Amino acid sequence: MAQYSRVSGTVGLITLQNPPVNALCAAVRQGIVEMLKKALSDSKVKSVVICGQNGIFCGGADIKEFGMNMSGPPLVQVIHAIEDANKPMVAAIEGVALGGGLELALGCHYRIAHSKARLGLPEVILGLLPAAGGTQRLPRLIGVPAALDLITTGRHVIAAEALQLGIVDQVTDHKTVDAAVKLAQSVAGKPLDARRISTYPCARPSDLDALFEGEMQKVRQRARGAIAPVACVQAVQAAATLPYTQGIEREKELMVTLFTSGQARALQYLFFSQRAVSKWSTPSGARWDTSKPGPIHKVAVIGLGTMGRGITVALAQTGLSVVAVETQEKQLMGAKKAVSNMLEQGAKRRGVAPTLDKISYSPNIQAIADADLVIEAVFEDMALKKQVFQQLAAVCKPGTFLCTNTSSLDVDQLASQTRSPELVVGMHFFAPAHVMKLLEVVYGPRTSPQAVATAMELGKKMGKVSVAVGNCQGFVGNRMLKLYLEQAFFLLEEGATPELVDRALEEFGFAMGVFRMSDLSGLDVGWKVRKGLMLGETDVSSGQSARIRQGCRYSPLGDLLCEQGRFGQKTGQGWYQYDKPGGRVASSDPWLHSFLESYRAKHGLVARHIDHQEVLERCLYAMINEGFRILEEGIAAGPEDIDVIYVFGYSWPRHRGGPMFYADMVGLAKVLERLEHYQQAHPDVPYLQPCSLLRRLVASGSPPIQRWREVIKKPHSQL
Ligand SMILES: CCC/C=C/C(=O)SCCNC(=O)CCNC(=O)[C@H](O)C(C)(C)COP(=O)([O-])OP(=O)([O-])OC[C@H]1O[C@@H](n2cnc3c(N)ncnc32)[C@H](O)[C@@H]1OP(=O)([O-])[O-]
Structure with a gap:
């Protein structure tokens, strides 16, 4: 899992080998320790380079190991051994150096990165903190404010910014390992005392207390109720106020609290769920790995209201050619201006050239004749959408994929307006469409596997988290939301x-x-x-x-x-x-x-006292119950799909994993018992009747969420 060789006569080369991202699993950590010993005991070796296989330095600790018993040498000790080495250690960073990967690099005496490499400490996103010395070394290297920014947001920086911040010593456009070997040769024999970051004093800004107080407020506001960002601030505070060894102890203490918290479990579940949803399947047996997306070069957007404009921006940003059609002249003029502004602002933020030339505008639907895929985004009205689909069927070249951005209308009815219903698929974006990450890809009974694959692939290109779902009123997200809203209305009626x-929901974590x-x-x-x-x-x-x-x-x-x-x-x-x-x-x-x-x-209603618990139970359990129905009907393939939809499209607090994960955390038996209670109290609300899948899960001993699919015997709906 780590390989050793000697290159250019005097440089030891340790290569991490754990595809796909060289995560630091126990065997890799053990491998590093052993290869380091080899390199340090090899008298011909004067300096050492650490790199990763296949152009990726390291994606960090192995997240899959987090739920298991710890084995192998702890990462923090591995990194200390690297830093203590008596020969210069150089990190050759290609691809990514994230989390434990960057911490490993910070243990080295020199760091060189490829210009396209990304670096960061994203542990906070997984409900953790950089506990292999990252919270203590980074502030010593780049100062407290910059370290706080990176550690509390988990954002990645590209090599140029890393150089500017002082995280890396050099950036190269050439072969990183070759450049690292050169650097290693040039520093061989030089004293190392001034290169061990843990020995640096931490520069203390004069307004230290105010700085930490402000930061604490900021993180609490940004992610209400999330404990990891708070612990990150506390750990950096320890770096600024305590000697390194005590700081490391504090980092460890804080990590233990986070590690055992439900929040870390939720966020790690979400990490894997986000990846799992790309491996979609449908009731007809179509799957992500057997369905090939069609080639898409030109996309048309029909209707330039708020949604159409956002979709146009998101498409143009991918570099695809876009034809934007709006039949009302005035609306078209307004849209042109708005889309250009959005593209220019986005390009400025990302430091790239705006892709205005990718879009052509037209008031005439004939302009879409050569598009490979069309996204209809006209007003949410079935009659109007049907009319548009009839026009699309007449104008488009054969084989064009026809997509609708409807948020709840029947995709199948729209498909029936065309001669090729297999090419029709829903692409439900969320406003603002160029910002929101979620895309529901809605397949009807006649949608072809290729159409689903194409919409999923296009979503990915647009930087979306795409989830394939079956066709029903409101699909997954809005179908569940309807009940959440309704319960909130009923609560107002009742007092x-x-x-x-709102207070109850905001305290729960909703923004x-x-x-x-x-x-x-x-x-x-x-x-x-x-x-x-x-x-x-x-x-x-x-x-x-x-x-x-x-x-x-x-x-x-x-x-x-x-x-x-x-x-x-x-x-x-x-x-x-x-x-x-x-x-x-x-x-x-x-x-x-x-x-x-x-x-x-x-209406003869007498207001009664309602507490926060009832608000949460009524609003959230009603929604969760519907989630179980959605699973039972096969509209969503698994609980992960629902949770990803809710976190990325409906601002469900990330540290609570999503509604279905939350149900698992609360305990399915408790959710069932409370639903039964509310159903008895409100017999005129049929959807409070607990779903039979929920009953079956409870009867099967409430298995953990990862095993629900075993109980959902009938995996998909009859659609
Ligand atoms: C000691 C405590 C202190 C340290 C804590 C940490 O380091 S915490 C960690 C801090 N680090 C992070 O938070 C980084 C997390 N990772 C990422 O952000 C991205 O994966 C990426 C940017 C590295 C590559 O993006 P990309 O779009 O090219 O690829 P992709 O995202 O599709 O992943 C491909 C496959 O690799 C898998 N996998 C990935 N990383 C890990 C991992 N660390 N572990 C295990 N597995 C991992 C992933 O599940 C997927 O598996 P699948 O579905 O094929 O079975």
């Missing part, structure tokens, strides 16, 4: 306020509670959808009958607000009030509270 509900989020996205959006489903018309009568629609309990509260023109932030009033239309700071609205009181009085 809660928007402030109470915004459900009502603040609705105000931000616009109440009118859901109103239009409900009207489309024949639900959103308000009933003038009072009592319970006015709150029953299609045989189930229904809350018209959102509709009533819309009727008053209260669409949320954009109108300055919604569930909260804002200082002006478009204002962003929500404040409690006395009008809303008296409106709720008169609503309850009109």
